[in-house]
Amino acid sequence: DWTPASFIETTVAQLKEKIGDDKVVLGLSGGVDSTVAGVLLNKAIGDKLTCIFVDNGLLRKNEFEAVLDSYKGMGLNVIGVNSKDRFYKDLAGITDPEQKRKIIGRDFIEVFDEEAHKIQDVKWLGQGTIYPDVIESVSVNGPSATIKSHHNVGGLPEKMNLKVVEPLNLLFKDEVRRVGKALGIKDELLGRHPFPGPGLGIRILSDITPEKVRILQEADYIFINGLKEWGLYDDVWQAGVMLLPVQSVGVMGDERTYENVVALRAVMSTDGMTADWVHLPYEFLAKMSNEIINKVRGINRVVYDISSKPPATIEWE
Ligand code: XMP
Secondary structure, X not given: OOOHHHHHXXXXXXXXXXXXXXXXXXXXXXXXXXXXXXXXXXXXXXXXXXXXXXXXXXXXXXXXXHHHHHHHHOOOOXXXXXXXXXXXXXXXXXXXXXXHHHHHHHHHHHHHHHHHHOOOOEEEEEOOXXXXXXXXXXXXXXXXXXXXXXXOOOOHHHHHOOEEEOOOOOOOHHHHHHHHHHOOOOHHHHOOOXXXXXXXXXXXOOOOOHHXXXXXXXXXXXXXXXXXXXXXXXXXXXXXXXXXXXXXXXXXXXXXXXXXXXXXXXEEOOOOOOEEEOOOOHHHHHHHHHHHHHHOOOEEEEEEOOOOEOOOOOOOO
């Protein structure tokens, strides 16, 4: 019978056996999978594991600092790398979504590789790959998988010439969560919504600038905190805000304004392959709209996305 406790026991033993005294490097993202993989590896090999967490400048507001703190609290040996400027510079003027994904994926690999090379004698690359990722990458050349290139960091092991260790590659998401819980990882972290690797970069529907990122972070912060405060966060599979490349006319006092529109998105799903938009209460949407327009300079209109997948995707890019 599969239980989290027995999985942890056998996996830790296997990892010790496989890795021995070698050093392992692992990229953390703040998400459930990489976190559980990190804690599991840490349990097996302790400080022989070095984790790297890259700030690509496209994370949620305060995310980098908060997540880095909680990783340190879990006893992980983690290096936080602030690479915002590098990403912003390389993304300047880029509007095509696939081009953005390529640049973000490539920069991540380069930054990660540079940091990993500062550690002597690393032999292994740890990854939080789970079973559905394995299946999905089998069909990567199929027509559906090429709609968007999700596997942004697929080139990492080849580039680094490391052996790969993926302790979660036979688990489904709910099993990963149960293992995480048994490892003592906080519910707050285990219950987090999925967040795409390219982050807010694919929620800014035009070229990316630090100012647009700031505006989107503020709006996203209000929406996500609102969901939590209203007890709606756990009823939603994923939520976020899109900054549209559209300006519209508004009024503020007796002034005419001509500013940006954001779209709120909240979906229910099991695996992200199909999704339904969530019927959030009107009172909640009204409150979010008011707060965002009043508090976020640069936004004067909020709309709610009522499209399901298919045919609409969850992200707008
Ligand atoms: P879509 O927009 O295709 O999203 O309906 C399905 C799920 O995948 C996430 N997503 C990505 N994740 N890199 C990622 O790591 C990406 O390029 C990417 N694009 C979409 C999306 O957030 C949703 O959970």
